[in-house]
Amino acid sequence: MAEKTFAIALTIPDNEAFTARETLRRIGIAVEDVRRSDIWTFTVDDANAAGLRSTIETIETIFNPNKHQLEERAGARPQRGEVWIEPREETRMSSVGGRTIAGVHAIRRRTAWRLVDADGNDVPVTELDRAVETFLCNPAFQKAIR
Amino acid sequence: MARVAVPIFPGTNSEDETLRALVAVGLEAELVHWSRGARALRAFDAFVLPGGFAYEDRVRAGAVAAHDELTDAVIEAAQAGKFVVGICNGAQILVEAGLVPGTSGVRRPTAAFTPNSSGRFLCMHVYVRLNIDPARLPVVGALSPGAVIPMWLSHGEGRLQAAPDELARLESGGYIAFTYCDANGAGVPAPNGSALNCAALTNAEGNVIAIMPHPERDAWRFMQSESDGTASPSADAQEILRPSGGIAFFEAFARALNARPVPAR
Numbered sequence: 001m002a003e004k005t006f007a008i009a010l011t012i013p014d015n016e017a018f019t020a021r022e023t024l025r026r027i028g029i030a031v032e033d034v035r036r037s038d039i040w041t042f043t044v045d046d047a048n049a050a051g052l053r054s055t056i057e058t059i060e061t062i063f064n065p066n067k068h069q070l071e072e073r074a075g076a077r078p079q080r081g082e083v084w085i086e087p088r089e090e091t092r093m094s095s096v097g098g099r100t101i102a103g104v105h106a107i108r109r110r111t112a113w114r115l116v117d118a119d120g121n122d123v124p125v126t127e128l129d130r131a132v133e134t135f136l137c138n139p140a141f142q143k144a145i146r
Numbered sequence: 147m148a149r150v151a152v153p154i155f156p157g158t159n160s161e162d163e164t165l166r167a168l169v170a171v172g173l174e175a176e177l178v179h180w181s182r183g184a185r186a187l188r189a190f191d192a193f194v195l196p197g198g199f200a201y202e203d204r205v206r207a208g209a210v211a212a213h214d215e216l217t218d219a220v221i222e223a224a225q226a227g228k229f230v231v232g233i234c235n236g237a238q239i240l241v242e243a244g245l246v247p248g249t250s251g252v253r254r255p256t257a258a259f260t261p262n263s264s265g266r267f268l269c270m271h272v273y274v275r276l277n278i279d280p281a282r283l284p285v286v287g288a289l290s291p292g293a294v295i296p297m298w299l300s301h302g303e304g305r306l307q308a309a310p311d312e313l314a315r316l317e318s319g320g321y322i323a324f325t326y327c328d329a330n331g332a333g334v335p336a337p338n339g340s341a342l343n344c345a346a347l348t349n350a351e352g353n354v355i356a357i358m359p360h361p362e363r364d365a366w367r368f369m370q371s372e373s374d375g376t377a378s379p380s381a382d383a384q385e386i387l388r389p390s391g392g393i394a395f396f397e398a399f400a401r402a403l404n405a406r407p408v409p410a411r
Contacts, residue, residue, distance in 0.1 A: 015202075015204070016202075016204040016205065019201055019202075019204045019205070019210055020204065020205055020210075023205075023209075023210050023213045026213055026215075027213060087260075089307075134253060135205070135209065135213065136205065138206060138209070138242065138255050138258045139255075139256075140255055140256055140257045140258040140307055140308045140309065140312070141258045141260045141307040141308075142206075142258075
């Protein structure tokens with residue numbers, strides 16, 4: 001059994017990220033750009049792991065080649081500067097958009113956020129923490145992974 | 147006469163029926179478009195945040211609107227003791243704004259209305275029962291103890307979730323304002339899987355209520371036509387235009403509001 005993680009992000013303007021940026025600025029966080037990705041982690045049979053990426057590329061409910069980019073991640077951990085938001089409840093799905101995938105036993109979805117300052121750098125960790133605590137995560141049912 | 151604002155965010159969609167219900171119970175009510183800014187809200191005596199999908203539910207249902215300038219004015223009003231009602235998405239906004247249950251401060255939510263346990267959007271006729279002493283809930287304090295009110299449930303995210311210790315505090319502190327029940331008031335499992343069978347939350351003072359089902363969608367008989375068969379579309383026009391059960395929620399709100407002294411403007 002293998003675990004494979006993919007990030008799917010829009011290549012067209014991301015209205016949700018734009019709205020998040022405006023709200024973060026209103027909170028007082030100096031952010032120039034907000035980048036958002038859907039993080040999908042699949043628990044898959046070894047025999048099906050190699051072909052998983054090409055299968056995902058055919059599931060148009062989560063990936064449309066005309067407006068998304070698909071990136072395979074090295075592991076199910078956030079990259080530097082990222083925060084992942086996930087439900088506190090274990091919510092593993094067995095299908096995506098009503099479609100089951102051969103050899104996939106469990107699917108987990110999270111949202112990754114990256115906040116970038118005017119110089120193109122990740123905002124300081126203290127500011128990312130503030131964004132999480134005040135807006136990006138509702139601790140009543142979500143948790144942040146850094 | 148007390149004046150009630152119905153704030154509209156981008157994506158709000160239940161403002162007209164909410165306004166009609168408020169006017170029907172004799173209140174002076176007005177839609178306030180977000181572009182008018184927070185200052186426009188400060189002249190009102192009470193607020194009813196209607197349902198919909200404010201800011202398209204971006205980030206989380208209610209999260210963006212909770213930080214909107216309009217909501218600054220609603221928070222300020224709630225803290226001053228004015229009455230605030232949130233229905234469906236309006237309820238989600240009040241929870242995200244930390245006004246209900248309000249146990250951890252403004253914009254520090256300790257609860258959430260989260261995706262239904264079925265994972266599906268639900269649209270169904272329901273009954274809710276007043277779960278606390280009316281005196282604990284001044285915003286609709288004119289209701290009878292244990293009042294049962296019909297409403298339409300219409301949401302994808304109405305399941306109360308909070309940490310176990312917070313749920314215990316909400317239950318023991320009388321924050322669970324309404325619970326799901328049948329037409330006779332007997333408890334039934336929450337159709338959305340809501341913790342504590344919760345249909346509505348209030349704050350410590352009882353001047354703010356966040357209710358997930360829609361009382362305004364059961365305010366006239368024709369709105370019940372599919373639920374109990376007593377007012378079919380072919381029934382007498384005067385009959386189907388008569389108020390139905392959900393209007394009781396607004397009548398109680400109006401009585402409570404009118405009983406308060408109207409501040410000088």
